[in-house]
Amino acid sequence: MSSITEYRSGGMGWRWAGRIFLVFLLGFTIMPMAWMLITSLKTGFAAMQYPPQWWPTEPTLDNYWRLLDPSGSVGQDFLRYFWNSMWVSVVTTVLAVAVAVPAAYAFSRFRFPGRTFLFFAVLLRNMFPAVVFLVPLFILMRVLGLVNTHGSLILTYLTFGLPLAIWLLKGFYDNIPIQLEQAARIDGATRFQAFFLIVMPLSTPGIIATSIYSFIGAWNEYIYAYTFLTRHDQMTLPVGIQRFFSENATDWPGLMAATFLMSIPVVVLFLVLQRYFVRALTEGAVKH
Amino acid sequence: MSTGQAIFRDVPDPPAPKRPSLGSRLVKSRTDYLYVAPAILVMLVVIAYPIYYTIELSFFNTPASLALSEKQFNGLDNYVTILTSSIFWKVTWQTIIWTVVSTLFAFLLGLGAALALHREFAGRALLRGLLLIPWVVSAVAASYVWKWLYHSDFGAIGALMVQLGVTDQPINFLDNTTTSLYSLIVVNVWKEFSFAMIMLMAGLQTVPDTLLRAAQVDGASPWQRFWHVTWPHLSSVSTVTVLLLVVQNFNSFIIPFIMTGGGPVGSTQIWITHIYELAFLRQRWGVGAAYAVLLFIIMMTLGYFYVRALTRGDDQRAGA
Amino acid sequence: MAQVVLKDVVKNYGPVYAVNRVSLTVEDGEFVALVGPSGCGKTTTLNLVAGLISMSGGAVTIGDRDVTNLDPKDRDIAMVFQNYALYPQKSVYKNLAFPLQMRKLPKEEIDKKVRDAAKTLDITHLLERKPRELSGGQQQRVALGRALVREPRVFLMDEPLSNLDAKLRVQMRSEIKRFHQDLGATIIYVTHDQLEAVTMSDKMAVMNGGFLQQYDSPANVFANPINMFVASFVGSPAMSLVPLTAVSKGTQVVLTSPEGWEMPLSDANGRKALSATSNKVVLGGRHSTIKVHKVQVPGAVPGKVYTVEPTGDVTFAQVFVSGATVNVSVPPGFALRPDEPVFLEFDQDRMHLFDGETEMALRL
Numbered sequence: 001m002s003s004i005t006e007y008r009s010g011g012m013g014w015r016w017a018g019r020i021f022l023v024f025l026l027g028f029t030i031m032p033m034a035w036m037l038i039t040s041l042k043t044g045f046a047a048m049q050y051p052p053q054w055w056p057t058e059p060t061l062d063n064y065w066r067l068l069d070p071s072g073s074v075g076q077d078f079l080r081y082f083w084n085s086m087w088v089s090v091v092t093t094v095l096a097v098a099v100a101v102p103a104a105y106a107f108s109r110f111r112f113p114g115r116t117f118l119f120f121a122v123l124l125r126n127m128f129p130a131v132v133f134l135v136p137l138f139i140l141m142r143v144l145g146l147v148n149t150h151g152s153l154i155l156t157y158l159t160f161g162l163p164l165a166i167w168l169l170k171g172f173y174d175n176i177p178i179q180l181e182q183a184a185r186i187d188g189a190t191r192f193q194a195f196f197l198i199v200m201p202l203s204t205p206g207i208i209a210t211s212i213y214s215f216i217g218a219w220n221e222y223i224y225a226y227t228f229l230t231r232h233d234q235m236t237l238p239v240g241i242q243r244f245f246s247e248n249a250t251d252w253p254g255l256m257a258a259t260f261l262m263s264i265p266v267v268v269l270f271l272v273l274q275r276y277f278v279r280a281l282t283e284g285a286v287k288h
Numbered sequence: 289m290s291t292g293q294a295i296f297r298d299v300p301d302p303p304a305p306k307r308p309s310l311g312s313r314l315v316k317s318r319t320d321y322l323y324v325a326p327a328i329l330v331m332l333v334v335i336a337y338p339i340y341y342t343i344e345l346s347f348f349n350t351p352a353s354l355a356l357s358e359k360q361f362n363g364l365d366n367y368v369t370i371l372t373s374s375i376f377w378k379v380t381w382q383t384i385i386w387t388v389v390s391t392l393f394a395f396l397l398g399l400g401a402a403l404a405l406h407r408e409f410a411g412r413a414l415l416r417g418l419l420l421i422p423w424v425v426s427a428v429a430a431s432y433v434w435k436w437l438y439h440s441d442f443g444a445i446g447a448l449m450v451q452l453g454v455t456d457q458p459i460n461f462l463d464n465t466t467t468s469l470y471s472l473i474v475v476n477v478w479k480e481f482s483f484a485m486i487m488l489m490a491g492l493q494t495v496p497d498t499l500l501r502a503a504q505v506d507g508a509s510p511w512q513r514f515w516h517v518t519w520p521h522l523s524s525v526s527t528v529t530v531l532l533l534v535v536q537n538f539n540s541f542i543i544p545f546i547m548t549g550g551g552p553v554g555s556t557q558i559w560i561t562h563i564y565e566l567a568f569l570r571q572r573w574g575v576g577a578a579y580a581v582l583l584f585i586i587m588m589t590l591g592y593f594y595v596r597a598l599t600r601g602d603d604q605r606a607g608a
Numbered sequence: 609m610a611q612v613v614l615k616d617v618v619k620n621y622g623p624v625y626a627v628n629r630v631s632l633t634v635e636d637g638e639f640v641a642l643v644g645p646s647g648c649g650k651t652t653t654l655n656l657v658a659g660l661i662s663m664s665g666g667a668v669t670i671g672d673r674d675v676t677n678l679d680p681k682d683r684d685i686a687m688v689f690q691n692y693a694l695y696p697q698k699s700v701y702k703n704l705a706f707p708l709q710m711r712k713l714p715k716e717e718i719d720k721k722v723r724d725a726a727k728t729l730d731i732t733h734l735l736e737r738k739p740r741e742l743s744g745g746q747q748q749r750v751a752l753g754r755a756l757v758r759e760p761r762v763f764l765m766d767e768p769l770s771n772l773d774a775k776l777r778v779q780m781r782s783e784i785k786r787f788h789q790d791l792g793a794t795i796i797y798v799t800h801d802q803l804e805a806v807t808m809s810d811k812m813a814v815m816n817g818g819f820l821q822q823y824d825s826p827a828n829v830f831a832n833p834i835n836m837f838v839a840s841f842v843g844s845p846a847m848s849l850v851p852l853t854a855v856s857k858g859t860q861v862v863l864t865s866p867e868g869w870e871m872p873l874s875d876a877n878g879r880k881a882l883s884a885t886s887n888k889v890v891l892g893g894r895h896s897t898i899k900v901h902k903v904q905v906p907g908a909v910p911g912k913v914y915t916v917e918p919t920g921d922v923t924f925a926q927v928f929v930s931g932a933t934v935n936v937s938v939p940p941g942f943a944l945r946p947d948e949p950v951f952l953e954f955d956q957d958r959m960h961l962f963d964g965e966t967e968m969a970l971r972l
Contacts (some may be wrong), residue, residue, distance in 0.1 A: 014510050018404035022415065025401055028478065029419050035444050036433045050458075051447045099326045106323035113317065118328060120595050125335055127587040127594070129539030131560045132580035135345070135354070135567060136338035159334040162327055179693035182660045185680040186687045186764075187754070188710030191319070201697050220426035222542050227568075238428040242546070245432065252436050259429035263421075270424045271417045278416075278486065 040064070040257035047252045063257035074244075078258065080233055081240030086265070088150050088236055089218040092157040096165050096214040097207055099158065104169030105195055109178070125163045130223040138227055152228040153236070157221060161214040168213070168280045172206035173199065209280030212273050216266045237262045339584070345577035352571035366578035375554065375562075382469060383558040386476070387537040393477045394533055395526075398484025403514075405485070406492050416489070423482040431546035434475045438462050438547075462548055465555040472556055475543055480536065484529050491525030492518070524597060531594045535587065559583060609794045610671030610761040611636045612657065618665035619652055626652040628818040629666070634762075634811075637792045639785075641805035644815035645841070650798045653815070654764050657796060659683050670761055681710070686755035690767040692747045694739035700726075700750050701735040707758045725757040745776045752787065765797045769804065781808060802842050806830065814838050836967040839892050839960060845924060847892050848934040851964060854881040854889040863891060865930035871909050874956040880970040881961055888964025895924065895937040897958040900944075901951040908951035916944045927952060 041059040069075035107119050146152035184194035222238040229235050241258050350359040370376050437445050438461040446458030461471040495518050503513045541560045550557040567576030612634040619627040627649045634640045642650040655661045659680040667676045675683045694703050708718040726732045729749045769777045785808050788795055805812045806826040813823045822834040833839035839847045852863040861878030862870040881889045901908055911929040925944050927934045961970040
């Protein structure tokens with residue numbers, strides 16, 4: 001039973017320790033999600049029992065139908081939030097990639113005055129919590145006339161998605177041999193053509209990774225959405241769900257169904273594309 | 289052996305071309321800036337302005353209405369207020385516990401998972417994906433799910449503990465000053481350990497297999513192989529990971545805000561939730577801003593190490 | 609095709625001079641090899657000619673145009689890279705077509721030229737493949753094809769063979785040489801392998817430490833190395849260098865070793881030795897000019913065998929002489945054992961003498 005990668009870990013003892021650890025970790029990870037799913041299949045009455053029904057005696061999909069029924073008021077709201085979140089996240093993602101790609105390339109290849117300072121500034125954006133920016137940004141959005149618009153969110157999300165996007169993509173560009181661009185320039189391309197026609201297509205995996213990250217970040221953002229949007233037809237899902245909870249504080253099954261539906265897009269997107277993300281980290285972020 | 293340069297020893301180097309002035313270098317690289325301009329512009333608007341604004345606000349007393357025209361300069365009063373208040377030290381202590389304990393456990397679980405997942409086996413990618421789900425789902429959703437798990441009457445965890453005979457009565461995890469902070473830390477670790485895992489998995493890929501094989505041939509035990517070969521290769525990615533976790537935890541907001549709102553009796557109040565409360569719930573804009581400035585200073589210090597760890601070796605790469 | 613002139617070309621990074629006042633002229637249709645150890649500035653020089661990095665000083669002319677400040681795309685050059693730099697996402701056809709597309713040639717003309725080039729290099733059957741599906745040798749041909757398709761004025765080649773295995777390298781060497789002859793192309797070829805330079809080029813430019821050391825035909829560089837660096841760099845095995853002291857004894861000049869022996873010099877060599885800046889003189893000899901004796905003969909110097917390497921038709925040996933290692937060759941039947949004492953006779957007409965201070969060759 002010897003594996004070709006045996007030297008990576010230990011002998012049988014360590015391997016079993018690793019397996020047991022993974023099982024424990026998987027339980028820790030899955031349990032809350034499983035309970036979310038189980039609760040969402042209960043009626044409100046069934047959820048409020050002690051001891052709890054570990055599996056619903058009468059499973060029902062009613063909570064989901066209610067959220068997804070466009071003719072009911074709950075469904076109307078939920079679908080509107082869902083659509084708002086989708087719109088904001090997609091636009092943010094497209095813009096983030098469009099802005100991050102050239103910036104990452106420049107940071108990787110060019111040595112212009114101020115490069116280091118600017119790169120640090122970009123990276124440091126990650127260090128600041130959203131809360132301390134709330135007041136000034138709220139005032140800024142008021143000045144720009146963006147309060148209660150999705151524009152305010154997109155502009156804000158762009159900045160917190162950018163640092164990691166630029167960093168990941170820069171890692172990709174660092175790994176693309178500079179000779180490819182040199183060849184292109186000798187073949188008659190301008191610097192920009194060499195970048196746009198030769199290098200950019202090669203960074204597709206990095207662009208995909210960046211897109212996933214931006215999308216997830218925008219989809220899950222709460223604080224700015226909570227502050228900038230007061231009209232509930234503009235709200236995104238995290239804020240909408242909080243509103244739902246404050247209005248139906250005891251409807252736990254409904255809330256669990258809503259959190260489940262809200263999690264689907266990001267989880268599916270991530271599971272399908274996770275190899276790009278892992279690869280981007282491996283190739284870009286962790287090289288030496 | 290000979291260098292061959294010797295024959296030119298007497299020939300002086302040509303006068304070093306003067307280092308081009310900053311102005312001419314700016315002009316020369318003007319097209320380079322076009323690539324970064326959009327990113328920088330966005331960041332300037334959304335970062336530089338707020339930072340300036342926050343610093344300014346921290347030296348003023350601003351009315352609750354946030355009518356900026358009526359703000360009054362009060363020097364360092366806001367800072368004095370913070371440092372002399374008793375709650376400041378309580379909140380700071382809780383912030384430290386929250387940050388350190390969360391970071392420690394997230395890192396250790398992440399490291400264990402990364403090591404266990406490093407060997408090939410069927411279903412590895414799926415397992416990695418499942419473990420990453422908490423990191424991907426929204427913190428708001430996670431907070432509600434855990435709030436439900438911790439529910440004082442119908443919570444699954446309390447009930448499970450009673451059924452397993454650990455306790456007689458369901459524990460009231462969140463409405464209890466002794467358990468509330470640690471209950472939230474569990475949620476936080478659940479949410480972020482897989483971030484450490486994925487970073488460290490990427491780091492493990494950089495460990496040369498030949499070295500591990502050589503160590504095995506040399507008779508190193510698995511522990512020795514980890515300690516002498518694997519760990520040194522992980523140190524820089526570990527530094528980045530720990531720094532990012534510290535920053536992320538220090539800046540946490542959603543989990544305490546949604547799950548307990550800082551309560552009960554302020555037992556889960558950390559810096560960020562405290563700042564939020566001061567500014568938005570009590571309209572003490574100046575004190576809130578002063579807190580934010582202190583936070584900037586802490587973050588910049590961490591940021592210095594973060595940037596240094598990230599950009600190590602960056603300038604060695606060529607670029608004409 | 610065109611002539612290329614480098615005049616006082618300088619590239620410095622702060623106080624570090626990667627290329628230091630290099631001047632050389634590559635005649636139209638000439639094959640010039642830039643050769644030297646790694647870090648000697650040869651690749652930087654090539655990149656300066658290509659315009660891929662900016663010059664700190666000096667000028668480059670291609671044909672009758674001063675290209676010093678032109679973009680690479682406007683210099684009308686082609687380049688073959690060490691790692692081939694084939695565009696990974698494009699098929700071979702598209703790789704070949706790219707330089708023509710950039711010059712906005714009509715589609716039919718592009719197609720014709722691509723197919724012609726493919727035919728010349730015998731890669732027609734590969735046109736639809738992606739670079740990663742090709743062997744090293746095939747990639748090498750495609751890279752040549754991409755350079756050739758545009759009919760540039762100069763070909764620049766940066767160690768194009770160093771990623772190939774030994775056998776393929778020898779084969780591609782002759783193909784590139786053939787390519788040069790058939791096209792009458794002007795080629796500047798960078799290599800760290802002196803054998804490649806010697807076998808392929810019309811002229812070789814030996815570089816070290818950013819300086820151009822010697823620029824001449826391979827035969828002249830081999831026969832009359834200008835200094836100790838060139839002497840030890842060109843030729844395989846390398847020329848052996850033994851530091852000694854020159855002393856006049858009556859009418860004769862002898863080289864003396866700290867080990868106590870003396871070696872009388874011929875009149876001509878004696879005058880060379882006396883022209884050195886001090887009495888320190890370095891004796892240089894190639895293996896083919898040194899005779900090995902098992903017994904003392906007049907003029908021979910004592911040494912001790914260190915290693916013996918039979919290669920089949922000739923046996924090489926390293927011999928310690930006065931603290932230096934001397935490469936010699938003997939016929940296969942000539943038995944040598946490690947640690948055996950031997951006597952080496954240097955051919956007075958073909959030995960080299962260098963100034964021990966300046967390291968320059970001593971000439972009359």
